[in-house]
Amino acid sequence: MSFFIYDLIFLVAFVTAFSSFLYTHRKNLKREGLLYLYKADWGIKLIKKIGTKYKKTMKVTSYASIVSGYFLMAGMLYLLYTIVKIYFFSPSIVRAVKIPPIMPLVPYLPQVFKLDFLPPFYFSYWIIIIAVVAIVHEMAHGIIAAYNKVDIKTTGFGFFPFFLPIFLAAFVEPDEKQMKKKSTFAQMAVLGAGTFANVLTSIFFLIIFLGFSFLAFAPSGVMFDGYATSAISVAGISSVNGISVGNLSYYGLKNLLNDEGLNEIDVGDEKYLVTELTIESQEGRDTILVYNSAPAIKNNISSIITKIGNVEIKSFEGLIEQIELYSLGDEILLTTLSDEGEIEQMIILEEHPDRPDSAWLGIGFSLEGNGRLLGNAMQGLSFREPHVYYEPRFDGMSIFIYNLLWWMVLISISVAFVNMLPVGIFDGGRFFYLTVLSLTKSEKIAEKAFKLSTRIFLVLLFAIIIFWGISFFR
Numbered sequence: 001m002s003f004f005i006y007d008l009i010f011l012v013a014f015v016t017a018f019s020s021f022l023y024t025h026r027k028n029l030k031r032e033g034l035l036y037l038y039k040a041d042w043g044i045k046l047i048k049k050i051g052t053k054y055k056k057t058m059k060v061t062s063y064a065s066i067v068s069g070y071f072l073m074a075g076m077l078y079l080l081y082t083i084v085k086i087y088f089f090s091p092s093i094v095r096a097v098k099i100p101p102i103m104p105l106v107p108y109l110p111q112v113f114k115l116d117f118l119p120p121f122y123f124s125y126w127i128i129i130i131a132v133v134a135i136v137h138e139m140a141h142g143i144i145a146a147y148n149k150v151d152i153k154t155t156g157f158g159f160f161p162f163f164l165p166i167f168l169a170a171f172v173e174p175d176e177k178q179m180k181k182k183s184t185f186a187q188m189a190v191l192g193a194g195t196f197a198n199v200l201t202s203i204f205f206l207i208i209f210l211g212f213s214f215l216a217f218a219p220s221g222v223m224f225d226g227y228a229t230s231a232i233s234v235a236g237i238s239s240v241n242g243i244s245v246g247n248l249s250y251y252g253l254k255n256l257l258n259d260e261g262l263n264e265i266d267v268g269d270e271k272y273l274v275t276e277l278t279i280e281s282q283e284g285r286d287t288i289l290v291y292n293s294a295p296a297i298k299n300n301i302s303s304i305i306t307k308i309g310n311v312e313i314k315s316f317e318g319l320i321e322q323i324e325l326y327s328l329g330d331e332i333l334l335t336t337l338s339d340e341g342e343i344e345q346m347i348i349l350e351e352h353p354d355r356p357d358s359a360w361l362g363i364g365f366s367l368e369g370n371g372r373l374l375g376n377a378m379q380g381l382s383f384r385e386p387h388v389y390y391e392p393r394f395d396g397m398s399i400f401i402y403n404l405l406w407w408m409v410l411i412s413i414s415v416a417f418v419n420m421l422p423v424g425i426f427d428g429g430r431f432f433y434l435t436v437l438s439l440t441k442s443e444k445i446a447e448k449a450f451k452l453s454t455r456i457f458l459v460l461l462f463a464i465i466i467f468w469g470i471s472f473f474r
Contacts (some may be wrong), residue, residue: 028156079417082463237267241257
């Protein structure tokens with residue numbers, strides 16, 4: 001049984017238990033706007049204890065929260081500018097991303113939209129991450145509020161009634177009247193504390209993520225990015241699949257290619273291979289990219305090489321060293337790895353086109369290639385050796401925890417950035433208002449600036465949605 005089934009069972013069990021809990025404690029439920037809030041006093045004593053006992057630490061944290069808030073706001077505005085530029089002027093990227101710009105990150109989103117550049121996102125990930133991110137964020141608000149002698153009225157969680165278990169959120173409710181009487185510095189420290197806590201959370205889990213990655217995965221092979229290629233002139237082709245041609249055009253070449261399998265192309269004494277698919281992607285070019293006629297593509301070897309003979313390959317350098325031990329025409333036992341398992345093939349080495357008398361397989365490596373994990377785990381570990389495949393030491397558990405930590409880091413830092421947008425519904429809205437107020441000393445100007453920033457954001461968001469839709473028709 002796949003983990004997806006277990007996760008769905010957990011989802012059903014959670015909804016059932018959560019619904020039962022809310023029903024038996026319905027007297028604590030209160031509707032505010034679109035949200036239902038479950039109010040309690042969980043953690044209030046702890047919040048007050050931390051906020052009042054560690055005053056020196058809270059003072060430093062207050063300054064750090066404000067400074068962090070400004071950096072996050074500036075970073076988010078730059079990110080928003082970048083997103084707008086992409087949606088307005090790069091429709092191909094928008095089509096590749098697929099998902100609407102205001103789609104919330106909900107369980108199974110990468111799986112539903114087939115976003116291969118993201119790890120799978122299960123409900124079990126979501127509920128763990130939302131609990132950590134929301135509780136840390138709201139507790140930080142409460143602790144700095146308590147440090148500034150603002151009473152904490154209630155704590156609890158909120159949810160949309162139409163999506164019972166999906167849109168949960170924690171909250172800490174300070175006394176708003178007391179808050180407004182505090183200095184601008186104190187109010188900004190409370191507002192910035194939540195996002196600062198999220199930044200610290202992302203750093204904390206990033207350290208755990210890096211350590212876990214080294215402990216839970218072992219180098220077990222080398223991955224190449226494709227078969228070796230060369231650029232040739234279409235007019236220089238002398239034969240296609242054994243048929244002699246002269247002064248061939250691009251469209252003439254397309255008509256000679258077989259729809260399936262490899263086609264053999266001769267350019268003078270050199271032989272190349274091409275498929276109908278690769279030639280289609282280069283329509284209208286006088287010069288085309290073709291595969292070198294090499295052992296790797298002719299034997300259709302898989303992209304992860306684990307052994308040559310009986311020698312295990314664990315690094316790019318190790319692969320090169322093993323190949324250099326052999327000569328032209330030597331036959332080697334090559335072990336590769338695919339989703340179906342290990343494959344053993346006898347391969348005859350051929351001559352390298354640029355280095356006479358040197359043996360080669362004919363595989364290619366991109367400059368930016370990085371280690372990655374087989375299957376659905378995140379690809380592109382920048383701190384790993386380039387082109388190395390890492391095998392999980394603990395089977396599915398390694399990948400499960402790896403992906404959970406990866407999402408924890410991503411969502412923690414994303415929440416920090418988004419919450420500092422200078423828009424009414426976010427912490428950054430009030431933070432921006434207080435900044436303008438402290439600079440102008442005018443509530444009227446601050447209120448106008450606050451409303452203007454919110455309207456600009458809404459206009460940009462609406463424009464992004466329109467351009468997202470248009471991108472699929474360009």
